[in-house]
Amino acid sequence: MIVKDVKMKRRWGMAIDLDKCTGCGKCSLACNQENNMPIFEDDSDVPKRVAFLELMKLTNDRDAKFPNVKTAYLPKMCQQCEGNKQGKHPAEPPCVTVCPAVATDRGDDGVVSQIWSRCIGCRYCQTACPYEARAFNWWKPEYEGSFKNSLSTDVSVASRGTIVKCTFCSHIWKRERDKAVAAGKLDINDVLYTPACVNTCPTGAMVFGDLNDPDSEVSKLANSDRAVRLTNVIDDIKDPAKKKALMDKKQFPNPKVYYLTSQKWLRDMMRFNPRNDAAKKNS
Amino acid sequence: MKKIERKDFLKLGAGAVAGGLSGWVFSGSPFMAFQWLAEWTQDQYVPVKGLEKYVEAVSDSCPNGCKVSVRMIGERAVKIESKEGVCPACQNALQMLYHPERIGMPLKLDGAKGSGKYVPVKWDVALKDISSRMNKLISEGKGNAIAAINKNESLNGQLMEKFIKAAGSNNVYYEASLKSITSATLGGFINYDFANTDYVLSFGAKLVEGWNSSVDMQKVFTNWKAKGTKIVQADTVCTMTASHANEWVPVKPGTEAVLAFGIANYLITSKKMTSSGDEFAKWSQLIINKFPLAKVATFTGVKEDVIKKIADEFSKAKNPVAVAGKGGAGVSASSAEIIAVYCLNTLVKSKAATLMKNSAVTYTGDVAGVDALIKDGKFSMLFLNNANPVYKSALGEDLKKKMEKAFVVSINPIMNDSAAYADYILPSLSYLEAVTPSNKEVVKKFKESKDAKDIIIALAKAVDKTKNTFSFSDGIDSYKIAGKDSATGGKFSFNVDKVKNVIDAIEKKLAQNAEYPLAMVPVEVPLVGDGDGLAFPYVLKSIDPKVMLYNDMYVQINRDTAKKYSISEGESLVIKSARGKLGKVYATLTDTVAPDTVAIPLGFGHKNFTKYGSGKGVNPKTIMAADVDPLTGTADWWSTRVKIS
Numbered sequence: 001m002i003v004k005d006v007k008m009k010r011r012w013g014m015a016i017d018l019d020k021c022t023g024c025g026k027c028s029l030a031c032n033q034e035n036n037m038p039i040f041e042d043d044s045d046v047p048k049r050v051a052f053l054e055l056m057k058l059t060n061d062r063d064a065k066f067p068n069v070k071t072a073y074l075p076k077m078c079q080q081c082e083g084n085k086q087g088k089h090p091a092e093p094p095c096v097t098v099c100p101a102v103a104t105d106r107g108d109d110g111v112v113s114q115i116w117s118r119c120i121g122c123r124y125c126q127t128a129c130p131y132e133a134r135a136f137n138w139w140k141p142e143y144e145g146s147f148k149n150s151l152s153t154d155v156s157v158a159s160r161g162t163i164v165k166c167t168f169c170s171h172i173w174k175r176e177r178d179k180a181v182a183a184g185k186l187d188i189n190d191v192l193y194t195p196a197c198v199n200t201c202p203t204g205a206m207v208f209g210d211l212n213d214p215d216s217e218v219s220k221l222a223n224s225d226r227a228v229r230l231t232n233v234i235d236d237i238k239d240p241a242k243k244k245a246l247m248d249k250k251q252f253p254n255p256k257v258y259y260l261t262s263q264k265w266l267r268d269m270m271r272f273n274p275r276n277d278a279a280k281k282n283s
Numbered sequence: 284m285k286k287i288e289r290k291d292f293l294k295l296g297a298g299a300v301a302g303g304l305s306g307w308v309f310s311g312s313p314f315m316a317f318q319w320l321a322e323w324t325q326d327q328y329v330p331v332k333g334l335e336k337y338v339e340a341v342s343d344s345c346p347n348g349c350k351v352s353v354r355m356i357g358e359r360a361v362k363i364e365s366k367e368g369v370c371p372a373c374q375n376a377l378q379m380l381y382h383p384e385r386i387g388m389p390l391k392l393d394g395a396k397g398s399g400k401y402v403p404v405k406w407d408v409a410l411k412d413i414s415s416r417m418n419k420l421i422s423e424g425k426g427n428a429i430a431a432i433n434k435n436e437s438l439n440g441q442l443m444e445k446f447i448k449a450a451g452s453n454n455v456y457y458e459a460s461l462k463s464i465t466s467a468t469l470g471g472f473i474n475y476d477f478a479n480t481d482y483v484l485s486f487g488a489k490l491v492e493g494w495n496s497s498v499d500m501q502k503v504f505t506n507w508k509a510k511g512t513k514i515v516q517a518d519t520v521c522t523m524t525a526s527h528a529n530e531w532v533p534v535k536p537g538t539e540a541v542l543a544f545g546i547a548n549y550l551i552t553s554k555k556m557t558s559s560g561d562e563f564a565k566w567s568q569l570i571i572n573k574f575p576l577a578k579v580a581t582f583t584g585v586k587e588d589v590i591k592k593i594a595d596e597f598s599k600a601k602n603p604v605a606v607a608g609k610g611g612a613g614v615s616a617s618s619a620e621i622i623a624v625y626c627l628n629t630l631v632k633s634k635a636a637t638l639m640k641n642s643a644v645t646y647t648g649d650v651a652g653v654d655a656l657i658k659d660g661k662f663s664m665l666f667l668n669n670a671n672p673v674y675k676s677a678l679g680e681d682l683k684k685k686m687e688k689a690f691v692v693s694i695n696p697i698m699n700d701s702a703a704y705a706d707y708i709l710p711s712l713s714y715l716e717a718v719t720p721s722n723k724e725v726v727k728k729f730k731e732s733k734d735a736k737d738i739i740i741a742l743a744k745a746v747d748k749t750k751n752t753f754s755f756s757d758g759i760d761s762y763k764i765a766g767k768d769s770a771t772g773g774k775f776s777f778n779v780d781k782v783k784n785v786i787d788a789i790e791k792k793l794a795q796n797a798e799y800p801l802a803m804v805p806v807e808v809p810l811v812g813d814g815d816g817l818a819f820p821y822v823l824k825s826i827d828p829k830v831m832l833y834n835d836m837y838v839q840i841n842r843d844t845a846k847k848y849s850i851s852e853g854e855s856l857v858i859k860s861a862r863g864k865l866g867k868v869y870a871t872l873t874d875t876v877a878p879d880t881v882a883i884p885l886g887f888g889h890k891n892f893t894k895y896g897s898g899k900g901v902n903p904k905t906i907m908a909a910d911v912d913p914l915t916g917t918a919d920w921w922s923t924r925v926k927i928s
Contacts, residue, residue: 022491022504023523025809025825029374032821033362036330043823044831044899051824055809059521061874066841067533069875071526073809117327140326145383147820151330152354152361159327202368202501 008108009189012168013211013256014198015221016075018266020205023073027197027206028053031077034169034196036155038141050135050158052166053077053197060265072266075197075206078133078166079230079255080112087248094253095125095134095165104165110211110256111170119162126163130231130253134165168208169195211256218258226260228267236271333357338725342373342714344669344735346435346462347498349373353715353725360715360726368498371810378819379713380726382697384893386710387730396687396704399891406731406741409707413692414745417450420664421748426451430662432653433457434669439694439711439735441643441766442753443668446743449752454662456653456916457646458670459615461495461608463653464915466646468618468778469625471638471771475604477503480635482600483514484546484593486539486607486624487921490514490524492807493611513600515593517542517585519804519922520839520882521875532593536802536880537922538583540620540789542590543605544570545579547623549594550630556598558629559774566626566777573786582793584877597631604628604635612812613675613805613885615921618914619785622777629775638775643766652916654909657682667693667701668735669711674700674814674889674902677909677918694735697818703891711735720762734758781913788910792924799924803858805885805903806839814886818896829871830884836900837871839882845872848927858883860906860925868901881925 031037031053038050056074064070081093083106091097096106103118104125126134140160143151151157154171158164173193180191198208209218221227229235234252237243261267287295307313333356342349349369354362363374372379389409394400420428429452433440436457444455457463462472475495477483488494491504504527507514516528517539525531534542550556551567560566580587597603607616607624628636646652650660657678665686673679673686679700686704693705702708710732715725717734733741736758743749744756755761807813808830816822829837838858840850850856850870858865858881868883876882888902907920 019527020505020508022501022527023809024371024491024493024497024501026369026371026374028825029371029810029821032824033375033377037821037824039820042834042895043820044826044834046828046832049824055825055827057827057829059873059875061521061842064874066874066877067521067531069521071521071523071875073523141328143328146381146385147378147383148328148330149359149381150361150377151328151359153330153332153356157328157330160324196362199364200369200374202498203505 006188009212010210011110011212011256013080013110013209013218013222013258014168014195015207015218015227015258015260017205017207017221017260018072018074019261019263020203021073021075022203023055023057024202025055026200026202027075028055030196030200031166033150034152034155034172035166036151036157038137038158039143039147040139041142048138050137050141050164052135052164058266058269060269063265070263070265072261072263074259076131076133076230077197077257078112078168079131079253079257080110080168081253081255082106082110084247084251084254086244089251091251094128094130098124098128100124103163109170111168112165113167113170114163114165116156116158116162116164121161121163123163131255134163136163137161169193172196221260222258224260226262227258228261228270229255229258230270233271331357331359333359340715340722340725341719342376343717343719344437344439344714345370345373346437347373347496349498355725358726368502370497371493371812372815373714375810375816375819375821376713376715378821379696380715380729382818382893384697385729385732386696386698386708387732389710389731390708392706397683399703401708406733409709410741410745413707413742416664416690417746418748421451421746425663426748427453427649428661428663429666430454430656430660430664431456431666431668432656432670432672434671435460436462436641436644438761438765439739440668442736442739442761443666444644446739446749446752447666449743449749450746451748453647453649454656454660455645456648456656457644458653458672458675459915459917461614463646464614464616464917465608465621466640467652467916468621468914469638469775470773471640471775473625474637474639474768474770475606476635476637477604478506480602480604481512482597482603483507483512484597484603484605484627485514485516485524485528486543486605486620487516487518487534488524488606488608489522489611489807490516490606491527492523493812494608497611513596515596519877519880520806522806532585532589533877535582535584536804536877537789537793539607539609540617540623541574541579541582541793542585543607543620543623543627544574545576545583545590546594546597547626547630548574548579549576549591550598550627554594554598556630558626560626560629561774561776562779563777565779566622566782569779569783569786570623573790597627602633602635603631604633609921610805610813610885611807612815613807615917615919616915617785617789617919618778618912619782619789621915622775622782625775626777638771638773639768640771641766641768643764650916651912651914654678654911654918655916657685658911662689664690665692667691667695667705668739669695671699671701671814673704674892675904677904677907677920678911680905694738696732697893698891700889700891709733709738711738718759720759736761778914785912785914792908792922796924799860799926801844801879801881801925801927803860803881803883803903803907803923803925804921806882808884808886811884811886814889814892814902817886817889817899818893820895823895831887831900834899835867835869836884836887837869838884839873839876840870841876841878841880842872842874844878844880845870850927857928858906858925859928860908860923862906862909865903865906866901881927
């Protein structure tokens with residue numbers, strides 16, 4: 001049986017509540033495990049390291065003095081940019097527009113995917129990405145000895161000289177879809193899934209779901225006042241007309257990962273707001 | 284027929300070559316060759332395919348008893364998931380299970396201790412040698428010279444305790460943990476009813492960084508946030524707990540206990556509150572005389588009215604609770620601190636802290652605790668049950684020397700700093716290979732490794748005196764005799780005679796010290812904890828380059844303090860304490876650390892912890908304060924006087 005004319009309704013997005021994140025690091029472990037992250041001789045060697053999810057430690061100690069300081073952890077992965085579809089020059093996400101090999105693309109479900117083996121290693125996408133979310137395999141992944149046994153068959157092992165990135169664990173969605181098809185459910189829009197990092201988060205700080213569904217938890221969180229997108233200053237403009245005018249003129253990556261926080265210093269930091277802004281607040 | 288000229292002949296030849304070449308090119312074979320070359324040079328690995336299934340497992344080696352669901356591809360475990368929550372070590376268990384340096388056979392030392400030279404032997408040979416040595420000691424009446432150090436109170440730890448006690452020794456110890464040091468001090472560990480508290484006063488306890496039970500505490504924290512439970516954190520560094528707390532009380536390093544004295548003093552004198560503990564009158568007199576609020580304020584750097592305010596809020600809350608115990612993984616606290624903080628709970632009659640006891644774990648030995656064993660204990664035979672005291676104890680170097688003279692048996696799945704000084708290494712399992720009453724093993728056992736429970740039972744059966752200790756021979760049956768937690772019901776004692784000396788020592792440590800003007804406190808890095816995580820690449824992957832880069836470790840120093848000592852960002856440092864000096868570390872300047880304090884990451888500097896974990900950074904415990912507390916039996920190393928140059 002072939003299902004015709006199924007329109008994709010889903011637009012996957014993520015919300016991460018930084019006020020709930022304790023920095024336990026389990027999202028990073030789960031991500032590494034799920035996505036067959038390369039194991040090198042020394043993974044503490046940062047330039048050589050390949051990981052999709054970076055556990056960033058943030059503090060406001062440049063602007064504040066002890067003890068008026070705060071710390072937070074920010075799990076940073078591919079922000080799954082939507083691109084800027086309006087205006088004179090509709091654009092795909094920054095990485096997609098520059099790829100000469102069609103190795104990376106934004107799907108109709110909103111996920112920016114990448115085919116490891118199609119990558120020619122030019123690293124344009126890595127340069128274009130505003131979030132440093134892409135990693136380059138400078139060396140061949142080693143998976144010494146029995147470590148190979150823990151590799152999943154769902155994610156192909158990347159070879160040396162290719163770019164890899166977070167795909168919102170879209171292979172898990174495929175897995176779920178296969179299961180649904182086996183159970184006789186053929187509508188792609190019926191199947192939901194959860195990426196590995198969200199699945200393991202012990203405090204419920206990470207939420208994943210469909211941004212097109214106004215009732216989903218993630219879209220409620222994304223629309224809340226506490227939501228902030230990394231460096232996406234367009235969000236600060238509340239007037240819709242002004243926002244549209246600016247969107248027409250200028251490109252914005254429009255990420256689909258929303259961070260939530262009520263802490264002003266964190267919001268400022270995520271926007272690269274000038275230092276004195278935060279300093280004023282803290283003094 | 285036209286004669287073929289030499290020129291034509293050459294033309295024909297060239298044409299044939301050109302045609303052949305173009306044919307070869309158009310056949311695609313050179314491109315195939317390039318592809319083959321690319322594949323060959325890249326040598327891409329393709330994971331072995333198999334049928335997918337999920338298998339349930341329960342961890343028998345972690346105190347949480349994490350329940351997980353393992354995704355399998357054929358016979359390979361590829362992912363660990365959990366609905367109930369899982370601790371970081373259990374989440375990362377695949378890296379232990381499939382570690383390339385797993386020990387697959389019993390190993391016998393074949394050279395000097397610490398040389399790392401081992402030869403594989405058969406199980407029966409190893410057991411026979413170990414048991415005959417034990418038999419000899421016992422028959423000579425030296426049974427008490429057999430000692431054991433357990434990593435934790437899990438079932439195999441309980442079996443080890445039973446086995447060693449049956450052999451006639453009183454020397455079973457547990458590595459410093461919240462349970463072990465609290466039990467040694469108060470006569471029981473504390474069960475906290477965090478779900479129903481409305482005010483949490485923490486004396487440096489890293490509540491969200493893994494303190495107590497990381498799985499439970501993450502749930503508790505979520506619950507607190509939802510309910511609006513007030514969290515007050517006294518801390519020297521802006522840790523995640525301090526940052527998440529409703530109120531962070533920045534205290535000078537090592538003064539958490541003094542703050543507790545101050546609050547107790549205020550509650551006793553101004554609020555006329557009393558505690559039911561034995562010797563309370565004597566203790567309160569001591570605290571009132573020694574720690575007037577003004578003095579507490581100078582020591583801790585917390586203003587008198589702030590101390591009063593906290594004490595008032597704490598006493599007026601509906602169900603307040605005070606907690607001690609410092610680190611998420613690296614637990615260290617003095618008995619004086621544990622008693623003072625527990626006293627606060629008894630003063631306000633907190634319903635959220637109950638003293639508990641496990642029926643199978645006593646925490647009583649000839650000496651008070653594991654560091655006391657290292658310092659004063661006399662043993663000629665030592666069992667290490669997955670413990671790594673050479674690395675984790677502040678007295679690790681002393682233990683090395685004692686281990687060189689003793690006969691040491693270590694039970695562990697991968698090499699560690701302590702096993703490197705063992706005469707025998709008996710390989711144990713990861714929890715995914717263990718059988719529990721509710722679950723079969725997820726993955727077949729690695730080579731000839733055995734369940735730690737089975738190893739201990741087999742050892743007991745092989746020794747004459749202990750052969751009837753266990754009525755069963757299979758580790759699975761040991762679940763029947765697993766210890767149960769119950770409330771002690773008893774009163775705790777302030778133990779003033781002993782605690783008096785500890786309080787004096789704290790005062791001495793905090794006094795001005797011209798030679799060692801700075802204090803060094805540890806900070807814990809996510810997943811690395813107290814060092815157990817460092818052997819695993821996926822943990823190394825998460826390490827912040829501001830903590831370690833290219834095996835160079837960074838210590839955090841307050842900006843003003845750095846200015847005072849003219850230290851710039853990234854500059855190399857030598858840290859010295861009265862005990863010695865640390866190898867080269869580098870400075871990173873941050874105001875998240877209190878002035879006159881050096882915050883040093885814990886968990887690095889392993890000498891022998893597989894190729895992944897060894898030789899990275901330095902182990903600060905080698906120079907940390909190592910005075911053994913008479914009650915906890917462990918060194919209170921959390922804050923150490925140092926100087927930098």
